[in-house]
Amino acid sequence: MPVENIVSIRQLTKLYRQGEIDVTALNGISLDIPRGEFLALMGPSGSGKSTLLHIIAGVDRPTEGECRVQGQDVAQLSESQLADWRNQNVGFVFQSFNLIPVLTAFENVELPLLLTRLNRRERRTQALTALDLVGLADRAHHTPRQLSGGQEQRVAIARALVTDPTLIVADEPTGNLDSNSAAEVLGILQALSRTAAKTVIMVTHDPKAAAFASRVIHLEKGELLPTEERRP
Amino acid sequence: MTIAGFIVKNALRNKRRALLCILSVAVSLFLLVSLLVALREITLPPEDVGAAARIIVRNKVSLASPLPARQRAVLERIPGVEAVTPFTFYGGKFRDEDFPKFAQFAVDPKEFMRIVVEAKMQVDQLDAFLKDQRACIVGKITADKYGLKIGDRLNFIGTLWPCDLELKMVGTYQGTIDDRNLFFNHKYFDEAMGNLGQVGTWWVKARSIDDMPDVLDRINRAFANTSAEVRAETERAFQMSMVSMWGNIKILVRSICSVVVFTLLLVSASTMSMAIRERFRELAVLKAIGFQRREIFGFILAESFGLAAVGALLGIGGAWAFFTHISISKLTDGIFVAFEVTPQIMGVAGTVAAALGIVSALAPAIAMARMSVVDGLKTLD
Ligand SMILES: Nc1ncnc2c1ncn2[C@@H]1O[C@H](COP(=O)(O)OP(=O)(O)OP(=O)(O)O)[C@@H](O)[C@H]1O
Ligand SMILES: [Mg+2]
Numbered sequence: 001m002p003v004e005n006i007v008s009i010r011q012l013t014k015l016y017r018q019g020e021i022d023v024t025a026l027n028g029i030s031l032d033i034p035r036g037e038f039l040a041l042m043g044p045s046g047s048g049k050s051t052l053l054h055i056i057a058g059v060d061r062p063t064e065g066e067c068r069v070q071g072q073d074v075a076q077l078s079e080s081q082l083a084d085w086r087n088q089n090v091g092f093v094f095q096s097f098n099l100i101p102v103l104t105a106f107e108n109v110e111l112p113l114l115l116t117r118l119n120r121r122e123r124r125t126q127a128l129t130a131l132d133l134v135g136l137a138d139r140a141h142h143t144p145r146q147l148s149g150g151q152e153q154r155v156a157i158a159r160a161l162v163t164d165p166t167l168i169v170a171d172e173p174t175g176n177l178d179s180n181s182a183a184e185v186l187g188i189l190q191a192l193s194r195t196a197a198k199t200v201i202m203v204t205h206d207p208k209a210a211a212f213a214s215r216v217i218h219l220e221k222g223e224l225l226p227t228e229e230r231r232p
Numbered sequence: 233m234t235i236a237g238f239i240v241k242n243a244l245r246n247k248r249r250a251l252l253c254i255l256s257v258a259v260s261l262f263l264l265v266s267l268l269v270a271l272r273e274i275t276l277p278p279e280d281v282g283a284a285a286r287i288i289v290r291n292k293v294s295l296a297s298p299l300p301a302r303q304r305a306v307l308e309r310i311p312g313v314e315a316v317t318p319f320t321f322y323g324g325k326f327r328d329e330d331f332p333k334f335a336q337f338a339v340d341p342k343e344f345m346r347i348v349v350e351a352k353m354q355v356d357q358l359d360a361f362l363k364d365q366r367a368c369i370v371g372k373i374t375a376d377k378y379g380l381k382i383g384d385r386l387n388f389i390g391t392l393w394p395c396d397l398e399l400k401m402v403g404t405y406q407g408t409i410d411d412r413n414l415f416f417n418h419k420y421f422d423e424a425m426g427n428l429g430q431v432g433t434w435w436v437k438a439r440s441i442d443d444m445p446d447v448l449d450r451i452n453r454a455f456a457n458t459s460a461e462v463r464a465e466t467e468r469a470f471q472m473s474m475v476s477m478w479g480n481i482k483i484l485v486r487s488i489c490s491v492v493v494f495t496l497l498l499v500s501a502s503t504m505s506m507a508i509r510e511r512f513r514e515l516a517v518l519k520a521i522g523f524q525r526r527e528i529f530g531f532i533l534a535e536s537f538g539l540a541a542v543g544a545l546l547g548i549g550g551a552w553a554f555f556t557h558i559s560i561s562k563l564t565d566g567i568f569v570a571f572e573v574t575p576q577i578m579g580v581a582g583t584v585a586a587a588l589g590i591v592s593a594l595a596p597a598i599a600m601a602r603m604s605v606v607d608g609l610k611t612l613d
Contacts, residue, residue, distance in 0.1 A: 059605035087522025098517045102245040107233045
């Protein structure tokens with residue numbers, strides 16, 4: 001049985017116009033990411049990692065080339081369709097957690113569900129399940145301020161997976177964490193790819209973090225390096 | 233959690249700022265309502281129960297020109313006229329005051345009581361007023377203000393007329409639209425002036441309100457082509473013409489109103505844009521999660537509108553409660569007798585608040601709706 005590619009990128013280019021000069025953030029990238037893969041994206045600062053992640057996640061648009069996610073050419077969607085598409089297909093995890101400080105952990109996780117047709121009870125069940133998955137069911141009613149950084153990031157992961165998206169994107173999710181919390185977070189992401197067949201794309205600078213991934217690719221100056229590490 | 237709950241939590245995230253914002257809206261709207269009511273009161277004296285059937289007859293040349301006393305007999309014979317009294321504004325300085333602070337009118341006491349039917353007096357005091365030529369009655373507001381008692385001698389120095397008066401207070405009245413005036417016997421005024429046979433104006437009561445137009449017309453015609461032609465107008469119209477002297481104050485009050493609204497707009501607009509600016513990142517995250525531009529726009533608008541609405545409720549409701557329960561004449565030392573917060577004024581203030589809530593959120597809401605997720609995420613906390 002052929003592997004199903006969740007993400008399929010062809011000749012992707014992203015230019016930023018800065019005054020007179022064009023900055024090439026991505027230069028003709030082609031890449032396939034199969035379902036259930038935990039992909040680590042590495043590379044020096046300014047190599048285009050975040051840019052690539054943003055295009056895949058549908059918050060930025062390519063200048064040229066194609067990025068298909070589950071067969072859908074993301075660039076073809078309107079702004080409003082993209083918002084719906086992201087809600088249904090993508091979960092975001094950020095370096096600085098980005099939880100809403102006035103909401104409890106539970107409410108933060110429930111937030112994406114407000115955009116769905118689920119009723120209050122269904123939302124509640126689903127949000128608690130997600131919190132349970134990251135081991136924080138007992139912290140449901142704590143606000144972000146009452147949580148440690150590692151716990152905050154786990155809540156953020158719960159928020160990312162509560163809508164059951166195919167794709168989870170994480171831009172340096174362990175960048176602000178100590179090694180223990182980082183290991184916990186990475187363990188969860190790894191488990192999601194292995195047991196729930198989520199496709200996880202993670203940008204990281206840290207080789208120890210990348211070691212959790214099933215594949216590591218390197219970007220440099222907007223191009224993919226041929227070096228590629230795979231793990232079973 | 234619901235969307236509404238989310239908006240409320242956002243609005244209250246910085247409790248002190250929300251409170252200050254609400255308070256500044258409340259205080260400004262309280263002030264605005266007060267100014268609007270004051271404006272209304274000075275431009276539109278409230279309807280007076282007896283006034284509708286009352287007529288002021290004055291010299292056609294000017295208010296300052298007196299009328300001959302002999303006109304009275306003619307007036308009394310005009311069909312539709314029920315009662316006539318001379319009505320002369322004396323305008324004297326009370327005791328050692330440096331300018332007249334309340335009005336004194338010379339009238340015929342008997343006719344006066346038939347014309348100002350709403351004035352309530354004790355019978356014995358009324359008797360004394362009718363009997364004693366030097367008697368005067370004082371409106372309750374003024375009597376209270378000066379602590380005047382029955383039997384007090386009240387000395388006045390003429391400012392318009394070359395005569396000084398010493399009046400004896402025999403009673404107080406209340407129940408009229410303006411319980412501040414003093415009334416005394418015209419005969420005493422005539423005597424003090426040396427019986428010139430002059431009156432300031434005539435105060436006439438028509439038999440019925442329906443008769444008013446005809447009676448006015450008849451009075452005007454009765455003295456046409458005489459040496460003292462008159463202008464008869466309803467008491468209400470007469471008051472309005474007095475009020476037009478307030479013109480400059482109207483402009484002043486109007487400009488203060490605009491300044492209040494404008495300042496409030498600046499304050500709330502800067503509060504809102506601060507509140508949103510520090511949340512750019514969060515709002516970008518909401519967008520990434522799948523919230524639409526219009527939803528984000530709506531959140532911001534609802535938050536701003538909500539704060540303005542609460543402030544408006546406090547300010548407008550507070551003004552209503554305050555002015556309904558206090559005695560405005562005491563508070564303003566008799567400058568205002570009535571101070572009614574009308575539904576219309578509350579409506580105007582409410583509209584100002586609503587517009588304020590929307591306008592002050594517009595700029596940040598548009599900026600936020602336009603911002604891309606990527607740019608929003610890059611802003612620092
Ligand atoms: N809005 C922009 N305008 C102009 N240039 C941009 C913009 N965003 C990114 N770039 C440029 O594109 C290139 C790639 O940026 P990107 O943020 O993807 O790098 P990165 O690999 O994520 O770096 P880091 O590890 O530091 O986060 C950089 O050279 C950057 O300067
Ligand atoms: Mg980056």
